[in-house]
Amino acid sequence: MFVDQVKIYVKGGDGGNGMVAFRREKYEPNGGPAGGDGGRGADVVFCVDEGLRTLMDFRYQKHFKASRGENGRSKSQHGKGAEAMVVRVPPGTTVKDADSGEILADLLRHGQEAVIAKGGRGGRGNIRFATPKNPAPHVAENGEPGEERWVELELKLLADVGLVGYPSVGKSTLLSTVSAAKPKIGAYHFTTIAPNLGVVEVTEGRSFVMADLPGLIEGAHEGVGLGHQFLRHIERTKLLVHVIDMAGSEGRDPYQDFQQINEEIKRYRAALADRTQIVAANKMDLPEAADHLELFRAEVGEEVPVYPISAATRAGLKELLYAVADRLDQLPNEPLKEEETAVKLYKSEAVEEPFTIRRENERYIVEGARVEKLVRMTNFQYDESVRRFAYILKQMGVDDALRKRGAQVGDTVVIGEMEFDFQEG
Structure with a gap:
């Protein structure tokens, strides 16, 4: 698992x-x-x-x-x-x-x-x-x-290349063909429900790590299907290989699929839309794939490199893998880090009330990280420790605050796990 x-x-x-x-x-x-x-x-x-x-x-x-x-x-x-x-x-x-x-x-x-x-x-x-x-x-x-x-x-997987695309377009078949990885392959949606990694060796001493990720569907950026489980992993990849069923086996439009997947990626995190991408036009051994490829190339233009392949017959795989390796050589070697959208608060910036007081029936509850830590660090076996504890509370203003809330001598005061009788000091 x-x-x-x-x-x-x-x-x-x-x-x-x-x-x-x-x-x-x-x-x-x-x-x-x-x-x-x-x-x-x-x-x-x-x-x-x-x-x-x-x-x-x-x-x-x-x-x-x-x-x-x-x-x-x-x-x-x-x-x-x-x-x-x-x-x-x-x-x-x-x-x-x-x-x-x-x-x-x-x-x-x-x-x-x-x-x-x-x-x-x-x-x-x-x-x-x-x-x-x-x-x-x-x-x-x-x-x-x-x-x-x-x-x-x-x-989030640390892979050089991530295979993206709709379910059942042949991502797992492609990975199993070009590497020693053995992902589960089947003719139904979501055969891949967990990422699979494989090392692809292009030539001796030249290799990269490829990840076969669960397929995307419309609404994935909102968590539909395996959306978020899929999308978090492409954040680390340096390059995306967009696998498309160019034969339109299930009556799908290859260009529409291409646009829809990219839209889901962009909606999940805008910066991912700029990730380097190569299109693997798969299933070219099937009828009508060649006609669809011409239309697809005309619609995407020359900016997106398209490589016709057949993962089943291995046709075109060598050209695709060399192209991927060449593009990786041009990209930075450092792993891509997640965009940090949260602002980190440092201790000097944190604004925290020293303590708060609330009344619960006949008891006064004093709450606050500093006063509760003081209780836990005080050894109440020794009178001098108790006197020191009372002095620090007074210096913090706890005594005055309790009086303002109406505390009288003998009333019960609770701090953390300790109960005390309020005394005039």
Whole structure:
């Protein structure tokens, strides 16, 4: 089975917790702080593996959670950071944030890597909180939570040449004839429901990769038939070979088919209309094909190169393949990248409210990434940590905002998974 689109969950590892500890050496019974920092959580890294061809493995594993960092230890020993979790993907994989649609990575070359979910930093141990006023702090942080998100993986084949055309015009037959690929071939529409790749060797040392893609029908740009599954793959190809049934076997008009397919491609993405294209006039061994070819050439003009062939008898294939190879030599070697229509927001550009407050029955719910992270990174076992937590909330303006919403002493305040009694400080 060929799988070219999946949705998965990724989570970076949480940072290790910092430690509260003190030196207790022979002649220093009341030594200073010696609690180490926690180690950094592991990143989730996507890496291109040229040995992969589909996203099939992600159908069976949809959750990827990286390891957390080690906790800090006594004697000022810091916890070890966790090793990155490497997730291997095939060349041509685009990674998008499932919620925002932002393109996170466009992975094309073997060995190319991208961090998709960052691990959290380790919590600070009490050696980090020592000050002249408080030389022996009982304060340590828990590790920072790792990033988590749902992402959509979309595979677009990295082929030099894409075969386009209506169903049953002979694309699969052509690929099987000129390469070692063995696509399923049948006399009915949509025999090809998944892309097939084949290496075409023109002469010794001169070859290219050709993809037989599912046939297009009218309305494909709107997802009709196998539309979107087909169209996403032609974005990566350098050159299109437009296969046309020049014999009009099913009562079709070859020129009308040519126009309709190009219109579907243009409506899907306007830039694809400028992709280099060669016409393979197939089924020339059948009656009426020669007459249709003359009319077709007159209508398309000299700008579009047309090569009469018969995939069944192999007539004209040599000329077509040499023409394709020559045109490829004139095109850039770099893979074509997807047009980025989304504007990426960087941290400096993001505008986010620090927190919001809503009332739910008798409870006040405080929500916001920063305050919820503060809760998760606070070690409530130590009074000093609790006092530090309350001080930071006050500095952020949470106390004043709660009073404005009508909170009274003793009312319940919820932040993340923690509940507190509101106190005047």
